[in-house]
Amino acid sequence: MTENDEQLAERLATAAGAILLALRAEGLEGKALGQAGDEAANAMLCRELRAARPDDAILSEEEKDSAARLAYNRVWIVDPLDGTREYGEGRNDWAVHVALAVDGVATVGAVALPGLGITLTSGAPVPLCPANQPLKMLVSRTRPAAEAVSVAERIGAELLAMGSAGAKAMAVVRGEADIYLHTGGQYEWDNCAPVAVAQAAGLHVSRVDGSAIRYNAADSYMPDLLICRMELAQEVLRLAAEYSPK
Template identity: 85%
Template sequence: MTETDDHLAERLATAAGAILLDLRAGGLDGKALGKAGDEAANALLCRELRAARPDDALLSEEEKDNVSRCAERRVWIVDPLDGTREYGEGRDDWAVHVALAVDGAATVGAVALPALGVTLTSADPVPRGPANAPLRMLVSRTRPAAEAIHVAERLGADLVPMGSAGAKAMAVVRGEADIYLHTGGQYEWDNCAPVAVAQAAGLHVSRVDGSPLRYNNSNPYLPDLLICRKELAGEVLRFAAEYAPLP
């Protein structure tokens, strides 16, 4: 039987995570570990995707981009190691992303959290529990967005610093947090898989202006992202829109 796209994404994200854990147990750390991890995980993902889906296009953070992919309906979008700094520091908040975008939409996604021993997928959505009290909003460990700080103040939410985009998005999926608002810029590989998983879990996903996220663009840069509980989306979008930086 031919392997489904969902199973392929889950299998490869989990396998890349296992390679990364083995590397980290081998004595390297810091930037050297991050570089080795990026290379090893990327080699596995690209080799296996090209073998399993030779007719599909591929966009990886660690591969030279070929914009001819934009003419294809199906493109695999992968981040072999999301959160290289956290991985090199021995932290848990890093991830592996494997996604399939079809006609520009994040359709299939798997996000492995190897240090936590879990892979979340769009094929097996996590059920929604109650919101946290007070609400919890995830922000960057090093550069929390001013818009996010403003929205958190308006909502009375606690700010929760965390590492990789995938780890933050999956914390919302798992109910550990309620809102992930990012305005510092990302690339398609940073959020395509997390978006697919979050959508399947019934969360709101959009740009910070409420417009949809589209993938397989010639320029893979994406300025902003919102993942949150659906019942919070209206207020979060309104408070984000009212934020105006001082001149």
């Protein structure tokens, strides 16, 4: 039986996570582990995607980009290891992203959280939990964005530091947090799969100016992102727009 796109994304993200866990069990640490993990997971993902979907393009963090992908309607956007630092440190807040953008829209996504033993997908949306009280906002472990800190203060949200973009986005999907506001810059592979999963779960997803997120752009850099509960979106967007550095 032929896999559909959702099944393919889930299988590959989960398999890449298994490769990464096995490598970590071999005793490598730090940067050496991160590099080995990136290479091994990327090789498998790209090989399998090319075999299963030969007529689609691929954009991966670990592959040399080509402008040829701009001519394709269907582009697989992959991050073989999101949160290399956390992975190398033996933490659980890292992820594998496998997404399919169709005509620039994040349509299919799978985010594996191998350290937790789960893979979340757009094909099997997670029912949303009630909002946290007080609200919780996710920020980077190493460089929390000033805008996010300001918004959290104004809405009375607690800050929750976490590693990879995928882990943070899935924390909102899973109900561990309510808001993920990122203004420090990312790339398409950092958030395409998380965005597809978050949208399927019924969360608000946009740029920080409220505009829709588009993929398969000539420049894969993406300055900002908001993933949050629908009922919080208008206020968070308003406060983010009002922010000005002191």
